[in-house]
Amino acid sequence: MEKRVTFKGWMLPLLLVAPQVVISAVFFFYPAGQAIWQSLFIPDPFGLSMEYVGLGNFEYLFGNRYYLASFVTTALFSTLVTLTSMIPALFLAVMADRLIKGAGTYRTLLIWPYAVAPAVAGVLWLFMFNTRVGVVAWYLGRLGYDWNHVLNETEAMGLVVVASSWGRISYNFLFFFAALQAVPKSVIEAAAIDGAHFWRRFFTIVLPLISPTTFFLLVVNVVYAFFETFGVIHTITSGGPQQATTILVYKVYADGFVGQDLGSSAAQSVVLLVVVGLLTVLQFRFVERRVHY
Amino acid sequence: MATVELRNIKKRFGKTEVIHGVSTEIDDGEFIVIVGPSGCGKSTLLRMVAGLESVSDGEIRIDGSRVNEREPMERDIAMVFQNYALYPHMTVRQNMGYGLKIAGTPKRQIAAKVDEAAALLQLSDYLDRRPKALSGGQRQRVAMGRAIVREPKVFLFDEPLSNLDAKLRVQMRLEIKELQERIGVTSLYVTHDQVEAMTMADRMIVMNAGRAEQIGKPLDVYERPATLFAAQFIGSPSMNVLDGRIEAGEMRLGSAALGPAPAGLPDGPVKLGLRPEHALPDPDSPLRLRVRLSEPLGANTLLHGQLDQAEAPFTACLAGVHRTNGSGEIIPLRVAPEAIHLFSPETGDRLN
Ligand SMILES: Nc1ncnc2c1ncn2[C@@H]1O[C@H](COP(=O)(O)OP(=O)(O)OP(=O)(O)O)[C@@H](O)[C@H]1O
Ligand SMILES: [Mg+2]
Numbered sequence: 001m002e003k004r005v006t007f008k009g010w011m012l013p014l015l016l017v018a019p020q021v022v023i024s025a026v027f028f029f030y031p032a033g034q035a036i037w038q039s040l041f042i043p044d045p046f047g048l049s050m051e052y053v054g055l056g057n058f059e060y061l062f063g064n065r066y067y068l069a070s071f072v073t074t075a076l077f078s079t080l081v082t083l084t085s086m087i088p089a090l091f092l093a094v095m096a097d098r099l100i101k102g103a104g105t106y107r108t109l110l111i112w113p114y115a116v117a118p119a120v121a122g123v124l125w126l127f128m129f130n131t132r133v134g135v136v137a138w139y140l141g142r143l144g145y146d147w148n149h150v151l152n153e154t155e156a157m158g159l160v161v162v163a164s165s166w167g168r169i170s171y172n173f174l175f176f177f178a179a180l181q182a183v184p185k186s187v188i189e190a191a192a193i194d195g196a197h198f199w200r201r202f203f204t205i206v207l208p209l210i211s212p213t214t215f216f217l218l219v220v221n222v223v224y225a226f227f228e229t230f231g232v233i234h235t236i237t238s239g240g241p242q243q244a245t246t247i248l249v250y251k252v253y254a255d256g257f258v259g260q261d262l263g264s265s266a267a268q269s270v271v272l273l274v275v276v277g278l279l280t281v282l283q284f285r286f287v288e289r290r291v292h293y
Numbered sequence: 294m295a296t297v298e299l300r301n302i303k304k305r306f307g308k309t310e311v312i313h314g315v316s317t318e319i320d321d322g323e324f325i326v327i328v329g330p331s332g333c334g335k336s337t338l339l340r341m342v343a344g345l346e347s348v349s350d351g352e353i354r355i356d357g358s359r360v361n362e363r364e365p366m367e368r369d370i371a372m373v374f375q376n377y378a379l380y381p382h383m384t385v386r387q388n389m390g391y392g393l394k395i396a397g398t399p400k401r402q403i404a405a406k407v408d409e410a411a412a413l414l415q416l417s418d419y420l421d422r423r424p425k426a427l428s429g430g431q432r433q434r435v436a437m438g439r440a441i442v443r444e445p446k447v448f449l450f451d452e453p454l455s456n457l458d459a460k461l462r463v464q465m466r467l468e469i470k471e472l473q474e475r476i477g478v479t480s481l482y483v484t485h486d487q488v489e490a491m492t493m494a495d496r497m498i499v500m501n502a503g504r505a506e507q508i509g510k511p512l513d514v515y516e517r518p519a520t521l522f523a524a525q526f527i528g529s530p531s532m533n534v535l536d537g538r539i540e541a542g543e544m545r546l547g548s549a550a551l552g553p554a555p556a557g558l559p560d561g562p563v564k565l566g567l568r569p570e571h572a573l574p575d576p577d578s579p580l581r582l583r584v585r586l587s588e589p590l591g592a593n594t595l596l597h598g599q600l601d602q603a604e605a606p607f608t609a610c611l612a613g614v615h616r617t618n619g620s621g622e623i624i625p626l627r628v629a630p631e632a633i634h635l636f637s638p639e640t641g642d643r644l645n
Pocket of ligand 1: 306334
C-alpha cells in the first residue's frame with residue numbers, strides 16, 4: 001500500500017519548492033537568458049557598445065575549424081572520462097561486495113579521493129607528471145619513456161582524463177556498491193544453483209539489476225565531464241597543446257575571458273546548453289529503454 | 294533421483310557451533326521435512342546440502358558420492374527459496390529456462406521443457422510476464438517450475454509457503470506434495486509449521502537448537518515422541534506436560550492415581566505427557582479440570598484451565614460441541630494409561 005503525504009492548500013508545497021525555483025531562476029534561467037541575448041551581439045572589448053549581428057556569431061562558430069575540433073575533443077574526452085571513471089568503479093565495487101571482512105575499511109579508503117577538489121586533484125596529478133620534477137615522469141624517464149604532456153597531445157589528453165576520472169571513481173564506486181548490496185542475495189544464490197559461475201551471474205543477473213544505477217551514473221558522469229572538469233584542465237594543460245584538450249566549456253572560457261570575444265563566448269554557451277539538453281534527452285529516450293526498474 | 298546421506302554434520306560460524314551433528318539417510322524419492330522452531334538451524338542444514346554454506350564437520354553424500362567440496366551447481370540440486378528469488382528482469386519463461394540455457398541445452402528443447410512444466414503448474418498463460426506482475430501463489434509456482442525443468446536429483450525447499458496466506462498455503466501444500474509424488478524426486482523441505490510437516494512428510498526430522506531430536510514418520514513421532522521437545526512441538530494443540538511420580542508401579546499426579554506404570558521403571562519423579570485429544574470426560578475420574586476459557590471450534594472444543602493436582606496449565610480437546618457454564622466450571626477427565634507419555638525430568642528422553 002502506498003503511503004502518501006497529502007498537503008492541504010498550496011502554500012506549503014509552494015514554500016517547499018520555492019528555494020529550488022528561486023535558485024534555478026537566479027543562477028540558471030537569468031544567465032541563460034543573458035547568454036542567449038548576448039550571443040546576438042558583438043560587444044567591443046571594453047564593453048562600451050554592442051553591435052547587433054543576428055545569428056552571425058553562430059555562423060562564424062560553425063565555420064570555425066577550431067570550434068569544430070573542440071566538439072570532437074569534447075566527445076572523446078567525455079567518453080573516456082565516463083568509461084575511465086565508471087568501469088574501474090564497478091570493478092572495485094564488485095570486489096568490495098565479495099568481501100565479507102574489511103569491506104568497511106576498503107570502502108572508506110576508496111571514498112577518500114572524492115574529498116579532493118578537482119583543481120587540487122589537477123595539481124596533484126600535474127606534480128606527479130611534471131616533465132621536470134614529476135615523480136612518475138621521472139620513473140618513466142628511467143624506463144626509457146620520455147613523458148611530455150606539454151608537447152604530446154595524446155599524453156596531455158591521457159593525463160586530463162585520468163586526473164578528471166580519479167576522484168569520480170570514488171563517487172561512482174559508492175553508488176555501484178550500494179546498488180550491488182541491494183541485489184537480493186537469494187537471487188544470486190538461485191543463479192549459482194542454476195549453474196551460473198561468477199562472471200556469468202554478473203553479466204546476466206547482477207548487471208541488469210543494477211542498470212538503473214548505471215544509467216543514473218552515465219548521465220551524471222557525462223554532465224560532469226562536460227562541465228565540471230574545467231578546473232582540472234585549467235591547472236594541467238590550459239587546453240593545450242594546440243588545443244588538444246580544449247573541451248567546449250574550456251573554449252567558452254578561453255574565448256570569452258582570455259580572448260575577450262564575448263559574443264562568440266555567449267554563442268558557445270548557448271550551443272553547449274543545447275548539446276547537454278539533447279544528450280540528456282537522448283540518454284533518457286534510448287538508454288532507459290534497456291533499463292529494468 | 295537420488296539418495297542423500299548426512300553423516301554427523303556440524304556447522305560453526307566462527308566459534309559458535311549452530312548444528313551439533315545431524316545424521317540421517319534419505320531414500321530415493323523420499324519427502325523429508327525438517328521442522329523446528331525459529332533459529333534451530335533448519336535453513337543452515339538445508340543450505341549446507343545445497344552447497345551455499347560450507348560444512349564444518351561431517352560428510353554429505355548425494356547418490357553415494359561425497360559432495361562437501363562441490364559447488365552448488367555441481368551437486369545437481371534445485372532449491373525453492375522462501376522469497377522465491379525469481380530473476381526480476383526476466384519473464385517467467387526465461388526464469389524457468391535460465392538453468393537449462395546455462396547448461397547449453399538447445400533452444401527448442403528448453404522451450405519444450407518449459408512449456409511442459411508450465412502446463413503442469415498451470416502457468417501457461419503467464420509465460421511472458423515478469424515476476425512483478427504475478428500473484429504470490431503464481432510466483433511460488435514459477436519457483437517450483439524453475440526447479441522442475443532442470444530435472445535435478447534433489448529438491449530443496451526453504452519455507453516455500455510462509456509468504457502465502459493461510460488458504461493458499463493449504464492449497465499449495467497439497468500441490469507440492471502431489472507434484473513430488475508424481476515426479477518422485479528426493480526432497481528436503483524446511484518448515485517451522487508442524488501441520489505442514491505432519492501432512493507432507495514421508496519422514497520428518499524434528500530439530501531443536503542444532504540437534505535432530507527425532508527422525509521418523511509423522512505418525513510415529515506423534516504417537517511415540519522420543520523427547521519432551523518433540524512431544525510438545527508436534528501435535529496441535531500441543532501436549533500437556535505435568536510433573537508426576539511413579540510410586541509402587543503406578544503413575545501418580547499429585548494425589549490422583551493414573552494407572553499402572555510400564556514395567557521396569559523405577560520409582561521417582563517423571564514428566565507426564567498427556568495429549569489434549571486423549572482427555573475424555575469421565576465423572577468417576579479423580580482428575581478435575583477447572584476451566585478458565587473454552588474455545589468452541591465446532592468439530593471439537595478446546596478447554597483451557599488447570600487440574601486440581603498440578604500447577605501447570607492444562608488443555609483438553611473434547612470432540613463435538615461442549616457447552617460450558619462459563620469460566621470456573623469443573624470437568625472430571627480421564628486419560629487412558631496407555632496414552633500417557635513418560636519422560637525423564639533430567640534429560641527429557643522418553644521412558645516408556
Ligand atoms: N551467517 C551466519 N553467521 C552467524 N550465525 C548464523 C549465520 N547464519 C545463521 N546463523 C545462526 O545459526 C542459527 C540457525 O540459523 P538458521 O537460519 O538455520 O535458523 P532457521 O532454523 O532456519 O530459523 P528460521 O525458522 O527463523 O528461518 C541461528 O542461531 C542463527 O543466528
Ligand atoms: Mg530459515
